[in-house]
Amino acid sequence: MRPELSQDAERAGALPFGVAEVTGPSMVPTLRHGDRLLVHYGARIRPGCVIVLRHPFQQDLLVVKRAAERRGDGWWVLGDNRYAGGDSTDYGVVPDELVLGRVRLRYRPRTPDQRSPLAVVGWALSAARPVLSVRSASRRLRAR
Numbered sequence: 001m002r003p004e005l006s007q008d009a010e011r012a013g014a015l016p017f018g019v020a021e022v023t024g025p026s027m028v029p030t031l032r033h034g035d036r037l038l039v040h041y042g043a044r045i046r047p048g049c050v051i052v053l054r055h056p057f058q059q060d061l062l063v064v065k066r067a068a069e070r071r072g073d074g075w076w077v078l079g080d081n082r083y084a085g086g087d088s089t090d091y092g093v094v095p096d097e098l099v100l101g102r103v104r105l106r107y108r109p110r111t112p113d114q115r116s117p118l119a120v121v122g123w124a125l126s127a128a129r130p131v132l133s134v135r136s137a138s139r140r141l142r143a144r
Helices: 117-126
Strands: 017-023 036-041 050-054 062-071 074-078 099-107 128-130
Touching (some): 050 074, 062 099
Antiparallel strands (some): 050 062, 050 099, 062 074, 099 128
């Protein structure tokens, strides 16, 4: 399964920010299925950033990956979950024109089983988090 984003994640007009919903497991543990993302369209991309892009072979499909390294006129991108696939190891370098923006914030909606006061407090303390860049110290981020 690929980490598709809902189609309402597309940039609306000239607004620099948009909201996307994650589907699929390729960015676990950073992002999970159902997470909502605040996407900063046109933001500067650096290695380690979580980005939204068009799939190189199916451009109506939006995906979220981590920019691992710059290669020529594009980005080598990887999912944080090495077992999920669907990244540059499958489709190569993603051209700059397919990169839409950088993920700034992750919001996890409350699940129906989070009803107890303790569960609600735990959710409230962790529901919204910035999505930070990761330095290339991670073995997974080193492009192959």
